[in-house]
Amino acid sequence: SQKIEQNSEALNIQEGKTATLTCNYTNYSPAYLQWYRQDPGRGPVFLLLIRENEKEKRKERLKVTFDTTLKQSLFHITASQPADSATYLCALGGGSYIPTFGRGTSLIVHP
Amino acid sequence: NAGVTQTPKFQVLKTGQSMTLQCAQDMNHNSMYWYRQDPGMGLRLIYYSASEGTTDKGEVPNGYNVSRLNKREFSLRLESAAPSQTSVYFCASSELNRGQETQYFGPGTRLLVL
Numbered sequence: 369s370q371k372i373e374q375n376s377e378a379l380n381i382q383e384g385k386t387a388t389l390t391c392n393y394t395n396y397s398p399a400y401l402q403w404y405r406q407d408p409g410r411g412p413v414f415l416l417l418i419r420e421n422e423k424e425k426r427k428e429r430l431k432v433t434f435d436t437t438l439k440q441s442l443f444h445i446t447a448s449q450p451a452d453s454a455t456y457l458c459a460l461g462g463g464s465y466i467p468t469f470g471r472g473t474s475l476i477v478h479p
Numbered sequence: 480n481a482g483v484t485q486t487p488k489f490q491v492l493k494t495g496q497s498m499t500l501q502c503a504q505d506m507n508h509n510s511m512y513w514y515r516q517d518p519g520m521g522l523r524l525i526y527y528s529a530s531e532g533t534t535d536k537g538e539v540p541n542g543y544n545v546s547r548l549n550k551r552e553f554s555l556r557l558e559s560a561a562p563s564q565t566s567v568y569f570c571a572s573s574e575l576n577r578g579q580e581t582q583y584f585g586p587g588t589r590l591l592v593l
Contacts, residue, residue, distance in 0.1 A: 376519070411483075411587055413584070466537065
């Protein structure tokens with residue numbers, strides 16, 4: 369069965385450092401992968417989408433990589449700020465797939 | 480531009496009671512979705528509607544029914560609530576565009592079933 373894995377342990381980093389979150393998947397051939405941000409008590413908010421034929425995508429301080437051989441995506445936040453503290457979800461989709469979400473990783477940026 | 484709205488925000492039910500969660504979007508999107516989110520479980524798809532007039536089951540449809548009332552509105556009904564349905568429910572919408580199913584989520588409905 370399809371499986372999406374995100375680190376269930378919270379990632380704690382110091383302000384100004386680069387945060388790197390991981391999304392691994394198995395039994396899946398997604399056409400694209402998305403990253404969402406979710407703040408406590410709120411719905412997820414879309415951040416970035418990367419397609420299977422793209423290696424890397426950037427948006428301001430955010431960078432996403434997508435390795436279909438390793439079946440892995442890395443999500444980077446450079447120069448992290450306390451305001452970046454949230455849960456980050458990856459979602460895979462494409463073709464006939466409704467996007468399927470991972471469980472999310474909590475990021476805590478300490479001042 | 481309100482995006483996706485959900486009502487109610489909070490609800491407490493007793494086992495066996497019924498209720499309908501309402502969702503509306505003003506982005507003229509074709510597709511709408513209902514998810515539930517439980518601690519440690521992530522978002523799980525209950526039902527979705529790819530376009531007006533169609534609905535399909537997702538990963539966890541048991542105990543729920545849906546109605547795509549029109550292009551804007553997609554409701555989720557619990558006919559006989561059970562404690563296992565205590566959860567946070569999110570509605571989402573997207574433009575049906577193969578290759579770019581970016582979803583826009585509502586603020587959620589927090590449901591407690593006693």
